[in-house]
Amino acid sequence: MAQKIGFIGLGNLGAPIALNLLEAGHELYVYNRTISKTKPLAEKGAKVCKTVGELAEISNIIFTVVSDDAVLKSLCNSEDGLLKKMPEHGLHISLSTILPKTAAELENLHQQNGQRYLASPVFGRPEAVTAKKLNYVISGNVEARSLAIPLLKDSGGINVWDFGETVTAANTVKLCGNFLIAGALEAIGESVLLATNSGIDPNTMWNMFSQTLFSSPIYANYSNIILQRKFEPAAFTAKLGLKDINLVLEQAHDSHSKMPLAQFIQKRLDSLIKIGHENIDWSAVALVASETSTI
Amino acid sequence: MAQKIGFIGLGNLGAPIALNLLEAGHELYVYNRTISKTKPLAEKGAKVCKTVGELAEISNIIFTVVSDDAVLKSLCNSEDGLLKKMPEHGLHISLSTILPKTAAELENLHQQNGQRYLASPVFGRPEAVTAKKLNYVISGNVEARSLAIPLLKDSGGINVWDFGETVTAANTVKLCGNFLIAGALEAIGESVLLATNSGIDPNTMWNMFSQTLFSSPIYANYSNIILQRKFEPAAFTAKLGLKDINLVLEQAHDSHSKMPLAQFIQKRLDSLIKIGHENIDWSAVALVASETSTI
Numbered sequence: 162m163a164q165k166i167g168f169i170g171l172g173n174l175g176a177p178i179a180l181n182l183l184e185a186g187h188e189l190y191v192y193n194r195t196i197s198k199t200k201p202l203a204e205k206g207a208k209v210c211k212t213v214g215e216l217a218e219i220s221n222i223i224f225t226v227v228s229d230d231a232v233l234k235s236l237c238n239s240e241d242g243l244l245k246k247m248p249e250h251g252l253h254i255s256l257s258t259i260l261p262k263t264a265a266e267l268e269n270l271h272q273q274n275g276q277r278y279l280a281s282p283v284f285g286r287p288e289a290v291t292a293k294k295l296n297y298v299i300s301g302n303v304e305a306r307s308l309a310i311p312l313l314k315d316s317g318g319i320n321v322w323d324f325g326e327t328v329t330a331a332n333t334v335k336l337c338g339n340f341l342i343a344g345a346l347e348a349i350g351e352s353v354l355l356a357t358n359s360g361i362d363p364n365t366m367w368n369m370f371s372q373t374l375f376s377s378p379i380y381a382n383y384s385n386i387i388l389q390r391k392f393e394p395a396a397f398t399a400k401l402g403l404k405d406i407n408l409v410l411e412q413a414h415d416s417h418s419k420m421p422l423a424q425f426i427q428k429r430l431d432s433l434i435k436i437g438h439e440n441i442d443w444s445a446v447a448l449v450a451s452e453t454s455t456i
Numbered sequence: 457m458a459q460k461i462g463f464i465g466l467g468n469l470g471a472p473i474a475l476n477l478l479e480a481g482h483e484l485y486v487y488n489r490t491i492s493k494t495k496p497l498a499e500k501g502a503k504v505c506k507t508v509g510e511l512a513e514i515s516n517i518i519f520t521v522v523s524d525d526a527v528l529k530s531l532c533n534s535e536d537g538l539l540k541k542m543p544e545h546g547l548h549i550s551l552s553t554i555l556p557k558t559a560a561e562l563e564n565l566h567q568q569n570g571q572r573y574l575a576s577p578v579f580g581r582p583e584a585v586t587a588k589k590l591n592y593v594i595s596g597n598v599e600a601r602s603l604a605i606p607l608l609k610d611s612g613g614i615n616v617w618d619f620g621e622t623v624t625a626a627n628t629v630k631l632c633g634n635f636l637i638a639g640a641l642e643a644i645g646e647s648v649l650l651a652t653n654s655g656i657d658p659n660t661m662w663n664m665f666s667q668t669l670f671s672s673p674i675y676a677n678y679s680n681i682i683l684q685r686k687f688e689p690a691a692f693t694a695k696l697g698l699k700d701i702n703l704v705l706e707q708a709h710d711s712h713s714k715m716p717l718a719q720f721i722q723k724r725l726d727s728l729i730k731i732g733h734e735n736i737d738w739s740a741v742a743l744v745a746s747e748t749s750t751i
Contacts, residue, residue, distance in 0.1 A: 284668065284669060298664070320668065322664045322668075324656065324660065327655065329655070330655075333650070333651060333654040333655075333656050334651070334656065334661050334664070336650070337647040337651055337661060338665065340647060340650070341643050341647055341669070341670065344639055344640070344643035347639070347717045348639035348717055351713070351715045351718060352635060352636055354713045354715070355628070355632055355635070355704070355707065355713045355715060356629070358712055358713040359556060359628040359707060360622065360625075360628075360711075361619065361622075361625045361628050361629065366632060369591075369629070370636070373591045373615065374579060374633060374636070374637070374672060375636065375672045377669060377672035378669060379670060412654060416653035418646070418650045418654075419646075419649065420650060421720070422646050423646060425716070425717070425720050451714040451716075
């Protein structure tokens with residue numbers, strides 16, 4: 162059957178991913194709660210849907226990129242939602258960072274309706290979408306994975322990492338990844354403080370670390386952001402960071418895993434937000450929190 | 457003048473560094489408190505000195521690799537020590553991880569005796585010495601730096617990073633680096649726990665992270681050690697790790713830097729040691745501490 166692709170959620174990450182799909186030649190239907198965000202895509206040929214239901218009825222593959230578990234569940238479960246309106250055999254490719262158990266629940270509900278659900282969270286900031294350097298991690302039904310992989314590559318994926326049949330796996334990996342990043346952010350920030358206050362140039366130091374011990378994308382990109390204090394506009398806000406660390410801790414609780422570092426990072430992000438910085442980049446966690454907070 | 461090189465401290469790191477110098481063709485004089493450790497080097501042509509003073513009188517360049525600030529100070533200040541026995545213009549290349557202020561103090565004392573002191577701490581575990589992939593960070597007198605760089609390369613350095621004239625700089629960078637590594641160890645360990653307890657294979661997950669977000673030597677090597685639980689024999693013990701984090705916190709205190717993550721890591725390493733694991737590798741911090749401690 163001809164692929165008509167629906168895309169819901171045109172935020173910082175969703176919008177450029179949708180654009181990549183459009184530019185790869187796919188027939189694209191878009192929906193966003195704030196309709197003005199559909200305009201740049203409409204100008205390039207995307208068809209704008211006024212409701213989720215309208216999009217769901219017309220698309221046989223639907224991408225969703227939304228901010229949290231509750232929004233995604235509501236997209237699926239509402240009267241005008243995906244479960245009721247998607248065609249049989251339709252595929253829901255879910256890119257959001259959510260709890261593994263939410264993925265299991267939604268897979269189950271889609272299956273009951275003869276539809277398919279794929280967990281496909283994504284690593285990459287907005288600039289990585291444009292550079293087509295996203296890393297997708299996927300898990301779920303084998304046919305869903307086969308169908309999705311070429312589309313995920315078209316959408317900006319440099320790699321699609323397959324974590325197998327159990328749908329919860331990919332979201333667990335995504336939570337581990339965001340936790341690791343948050344830990345690195347705090348550590349980078351404190352190292353910059355110590356170097357600066359000890360009288361050495363933190364740029365020279367990080368020039369070395371970025372080429373040696375910590376020669377990885379996360380450390381190279383984020384040390385640059387932290388050293389230049391480019392915390393606004395945020396590519397990923399402290400508020401979203403805290404939301405993800407809260408998911409990490411919920412998964413830690415559910416799986417009986419001790420994660421004291423995750424608890425520590427939760428406190429730090431929380432203190433950054435409490436002093437009014439919920440909308441700056443989460444990489445500000447050590448520098449800005451240390452300047453203004455007692456935690 | 458002909459270079460007669462002295463080498464003091466033949467531990468896990470010192471012994472293979474000394475061997476590299478010997479194999480590069482240098483005339484090498486060695487001293488170690490436990491004399492049996494000099495034997496493998498003596499068999500390859502190193503001359504064994506029975507006292508620090510004997511070594512200091514005969515060598516115009518002396519490397520030291522010792523476990524802490526107190527041992528290094530004692531090596532310099534004792535009746536039979538480097539300050540009294542080294543020749544004028546002699547160069548002390550100090551590889552140990554110590555406080556920046558100790559480096560400043562020793563540089564000053566050597567200068568008073570017409571000798572030179574170079575701060576040259578080193579990043580790399582024993583296997584990196586053999587592979588000649590050490591990263592040295594150096595700071596101090598410009599002539600001392602020029603003289604030392606080719607020797608540091610002969611000793612196994614793939615890179616020598618020059619942090620300029622102020623002798624304290626290199627030790628500050630080293631403390632920042634070890635702090636960053638310790639933070640990464642805790643994060644890797646907790647991610648392995650969360651993945652495992654959530655029913656996914658942490659090896660598959662780290663195979664991805666090591667090729668993508670965290671494709672750096674520190675994460676690649678240590679995730680491997682943590683996944684395989686190769687904590688014994690230790691290349692770098694929990695006890696030495698705690699010693700270094702204590703130095704980080706002393707430097708943080710002296711420089712008025714807030715480092716709550718360093719304080720957290722201190723508690724974790726301390727709890728690992730309190731349950732009897734001071735001699736296992738410091739990379740065990742999250743896994744082993746979480747299994748047996750309530751902190």
